[in-house]
Amino acid sequence: MEKNKKEKMKAFNDIISLCKRRGFVFPSSDIYDGFTAIYDYGPYGVLLENNIKETWWKEMTRANDNIVGLDSAIFMNPKVWEASGHVSGFSDPLTECRKCNSRLRQDTLLEDAGVFADEKMSEDEINYIFEKNIDKIKCPVCGAQDFTPGKKFNLLVQSNLGNFSSNWQKNPSYLRGETCQGIYVNYKNVLDSSRVKIPFGIAQIGKAFRNEITARQFIFRTREFEQMEMQYFIKPNDDEKVFNEWKEKRYNFYLNLGFSEKNLRWHKHENLVFYAKAAYDIEYNFPFGFKEMEGIHARGDYDLTQHSKFSGKKLDYLDPKTNERFIPHVIETSCGVGRIFLATLTEAYKEEEIKEGEKRIVLKFPKKLAPIKIAIFPLLKNKEELVSKAKEIYNSLKMDWKCEFDDNGNIGKRYRRQDEIGTPYCLTIDFDTLEKDEVTIRDRDTMEQEKVSVSDLKKYFSEKFL
Numbered sequence: 001m002e003k004n005k006k007e008k009m010k011a012f013n014d015i016i017s018l019c020k021r022r023g024f025v026f027p028s029s030d031i032y033d034g035f036t037a038i039y040d041y042g043p044y045g046v047l048l049e050n051n052i053k054e055t056w057w058k059e060m061t062r063a064n065d066n067i068v069g070l071d072s073a074i075f076m077n078p079k080v081w082e083a084s085g086h087v088s089g090f091s092d093p094l095t096e097c098r099k100c101n102s103r104l105r106q107d108t109l110l111e112d113a114g115v116f117a118d119e120k121m122s123e124d125e126i127n128y129i130f131e132k133n134i135d136k137i138k139c140p141v142c143g144a145q146d147f148t149p150g151k152k153f154n155l156l157v158q159s160n161l162g163n164f165s166s167n168w169q170k171n172p173s174y175l176r177g178e179t180c181q182g183i184y185v186n187y188k189n190v191l192d193s194s195r196v197k198i199p200f201g202i203a204q205i206g207k208a209f210r211n212e213i214t215a216r217q218f219i220f221r222t223r224e225f226e227q228m229e230m231q232y233f234i235k236p237n238d239d240e241k242v243f244n245e246w247k248e249k250r251y252n253f254y255l256n257l258g259f260s261e262k263n264l265r266w267h268k269h270e271n272l273v274f275y276a277k278a279a280y281d282i283e284y285n286f287p288f289g290f291k292e293m294e295g296i297h298a299r300g301d302y303d304l305t306q307h308s309k310f311s312g313k314k315l316d317y318l319d320p321k322t323n324e325r326f327i328p329h330v331i332e333t334s335c336g337v338g339r340i341f342l343a344t345l346t347e348a349y350k351e352e353e354i355k356e357g358e359k360r361i362v363l364k365f366p367k368k369l370a371p372i373k374i375a376i377f378p379l380l381k382n383k384e385e386l387v388s389k390a391k392e393i394y395n396s397l398k399m400d401w402k403c404e405f406d407d408n409g410n411i412g413k414r415y416r417r418q419d420e421i422g423t424p425y426c427l428t429i430d431f432d433t434l435e436k437d438e439v440t441i442r443d444r445d446t447m448e449q450e451k452v453s454v455s456d457l458k459k460y461f462s463e464k465f466l
C-alpha cells in the first residue's frame, strides 16, 4: 500500500475508534457483538446528525419558498415498489468466492481492479466483463481468483407487516428502499392541499433500508440508513436548466459547510437507466478514496407516469396560466446523512503538535455543526463558590446554545476532551470571575484565550455563532 493511502487508512481507523470512545457512533447491539452493517448514533453523534439534518432542512425548505416538507411512512402499499421498478430491477450483481465463500459485488470487485462497471448492467453484460478481466480480480478476503457466476440479488428488504399467513413471502410488504417514493405518491395530496405551483419541491428526511451485499467502510454503506431527498417538480423541457441550477446549489451547500474544494468532485453517470436524462454524483474524498456522497438526477416523467399507470389515478398538472395539462418532470437531489456525517468527521479530524512532545486530537467542525457549542468549567471542583458560579453561567446559556458542564480532572484534560468532540469554545470560571465578573474563553482552533465579562457573554456568543 502506498504511504499516503496507508496514512489515510490509519486516520480512518483513528476516526472509527474516536467515534466509539467519545460516543459518536456505536456498532448496533454492541453487547451481542454487533449486527452487520447497522450502527447506532450515540450522545454526540445524534447532536452532530441533527445539526446536519437541520442545516439541510433549512437550506431546502426555508431558503427556497417553493419547497415544502413531508414525513411519509416507511411502509407503503407494495404496489408502490412494483410501479417504481424496485421489485423487478433493484438489484446488485452478486458473486461468491469459491475458496472462502465470501459474498461479493461484481461491480465493486471490477471497480477495485480498475475496470469500469455499473450495477445497472444486465447479468450477462457484467458476467462477460467479469470473465474478461478475471486475471485482475482478487477476493478481498482471501485473495483467491475463483468465483461463482454472478447473479442479480434484489436489495429490497421484505417484511410480513399486516400479513399473518405463514406463506407471507408470497405477498411481502417492503421497508422502503429510498424515501423519494413516499414523495411521488404524495405529490397529488401536496398539490391539492397547499398552494404550491410548478415549479415546486417536496423535501423529506427519513430512514431507508437495503439488503446491501457487501457492507464495508463503517457507516459509508449500511443496510439501514437515513436519506435527505428533495424532488423538484417542473415543466417538461425545463429539465436541463433546472438540473444545472440544482447541481450548482448542491455543490455550494458542501462548500458552505466548510468542505475543502480539493476533497469534492463530480462524477458523471455514463450508463443511465432508460428513463433518466442526466445523473451526476458529488463525490467526497473519503479515507478510502473518492466515493458518492450525493446524487443529482433528472428523472423525466418516469416516476409520476408509473404511479399513475399502476394506481389508475391521474397525476397530471393543469397549468393555471396556459391551461396546458402535463405530467411534471422531476429533478431529484438525494444524499445520505451517514455519508455527510462521515465526510464531516474526515474533514474535521486533525492531529496537531501543540508543543514539543505533546499532541492533541481535535475535530475542527464548522461551528454550526459542532455537537457542543460551549463547555463550561469551574477552575476547581472543590471550591463551592466557583462551582455555583459556573452552574449559574451554564444555566443562563444552555437554552440558547448546547452547553456542557465539566468539572472532571484538570483544565488541560478537559480541553483535550472538548477538542476531541469538537467544542468551539471552553469557558472557565476562576477567581477573577468572583472578583471582577470575568471569565476566560479559549478558542478551539487557535487555542488562544481571552477574558470576557459575564454580562457580555450572550452578545459575545451571538456574534461567534452568527
Ligand code: GAP
Pocket: 177, 178, 179, 180, 210, 212, 219, 220, 221, 222, 223, 224, 225, 227, 229, 292, 293, 294, 295, 332, 334, 335, 336, 337, 338, 339
Ligand atoms: N432516490 C435516489 C436514490 O436513492 P441512490 O444513489 O441509490 O439514489 C442516494 O442513493 C444517496 O443515498 C447516496 O448518494 C448515498 O449518500 C445514500 N446511500 C445510498 N445507499 C446507501 C447505503 N447503503 N448506506 C448509506 N448511504 C447510502
